[in-house]
Amino acid sequence: MIELDDLGPAPALAADDGWNALPRRARWLFALSGAIGVAVPAAVALVAAGIWIGGDGVRLGALAAWLALVALGGWMGLRRYRWTRWRLDADGFGLQRGRLWFTETRVPGTRVQHIDLRRGPLERQANLSTLIVHTAGTRDSAVAVPCLDAGDAERLRDRLAAWIEHDDDDA
Missing domain, CATH: 1.10.287 (Helix Hairpins)
Incomplete structure (x- = not known):
């Protein structure tokens, strides 16, 4: 019979890296x-x-x-x-997607032009929103995060909008 001690030490739990699941x-x-x-x-x-x-x-x-x-x-x-994650930190907004074809998109707060919230009928039914962050530039100038919790999406929008207003005041 195998004892628990024979299995060796338990693996360390992954530290909270700041990425949020949907x-x-x-x-x-x-x-x-x-x-x-x-x-x-x-x-x-x-x-x-x-x-x-x-x-x-x-x-x-x-x-x-x-x-x-x-x-x-x-x-x-x-x-x-399962493989979609987002984060907002001092550097800006980040989005990770995929596992086999992994993509990480970072939007510095200084590049944000405006923010949209979109709620289709099914998203409204589930109290979800799609956050769209529009950036300066022409190529890949918008980052959309589908199916965020509606409250989280509104808080993200407000925080990113505060960055925009702060940058406008500095100019």
């Missing part, structure tokens, strides 16, 4: 977005293939393939949710 209630919106994003093009492709090839067996196979692709899209949306 709220749990945003999961279903990411899953729905992923499923819908796959459903429409997959339906068009599979209907075209079914019409071109024909036959009832092909149509049933196309339906099964469509359902599998929609489920895969939902799963990919959940993965996208």
